[in-house]
Amino acid sequence: MARANVITAYRWCGVILAATILTHGCASRPSDDDPEAIAAYDELNDRLEPTNRVIFDVNDSIDESVVEPAARGYRTVVPDLGRQGIGNFLQNLRSPVNLANDILQGKGERAHDTLIRFLVNSTFGVGGLIDVASAEGMEGHDEDFGQTLAVWGVGEGPYFVIPLLGPSNARDATGLVVDTFFDPLTFVAPFVVSLSRRVVDGVDQREEVLEALEEIKGTSIDYYATIRSLYRQRRENEIRDGEPPPFPDISFDDEFEEEFVDELEKDVAPEEVDDIDVEESGDKDSVSSLD
DSSP states (O other), X not given: OHHHHHHXXXXXXXXXXXXXXXXXXXXXXXXXXXXXXXXXXXXXXXXXXXXXXXXXXXXXXXXXXXIHHHHHHHHHHSOHXXXXXXXXXXXXXXXXXXXXXXXXXXXXXXXXXXXXXXXXHHXXXXXXXXXXXXXXXXXXXXXXHHHHHHHTTOOOOOEEEETTTEEEEHHHHHHHHHHHHHOTHHHHXXXXXXXXXXXXXXXXXXXXXXXXXHHHHHHOSSHHHHHHHHHHHHHHHHHTTTOOOOOOOOOOOHHHHHHHHHHHHHHSOHHHHXXXXXXXXXXXXXXXXXX
């Protein structure tokens, strides 16, 4: 029953998204005569920008009127220690999803850490309310099927904004659906319990970024574009497990190096070349005399 309700909810999100796309259309691709504009368009990866902006504005309105006030009320009513316990408990519930994706990504050490953390926190941590494992040096991490697909080499696909859920892309949206089947509570918990968990999780996460989002919104020229950029950067960082990106290959091929040397020689005056030859000859004579 819970599984059917979850699938129905995702289908409704898909229907709303599809209807909005049909209504508002997509961003126009620049003319082929402007390669720089095409490169910028491809880099943004936001072919549905007009539609995305509409959904983003609706989500932002809901956030301002419902989610943000709920997060502030949550902060006011629940003390710091209580919020920390709730966050720990929700993170512990995600352990099966993290473990499944650790295994699928071939990360044996991280899978081991996830399993041990779950066992320790579920027992000695009073069902996960206390993060005993972190106190013992076993820090937690988050994995999802979107990251797994990225590790497997699947591209992110077009960027889009999901109603109520926020920024995503084709790869991460697929991962979001698959992760529900990695979560045992999908099959055993009533729909009301699963929905309540998602709501509390959302409010808890929103409370953690109250000041950060307020500052971003107040200082951004284009709030939508800023959130889009931050989302993509965060996902890239999560896919790399926090490791820095690899350095780009800046080595020159032989053909380019020859052309560079030729151009350099053209720029040097003939008398300067003669002076260099004379200095080199003088240096050689000096070395010979020393011998």
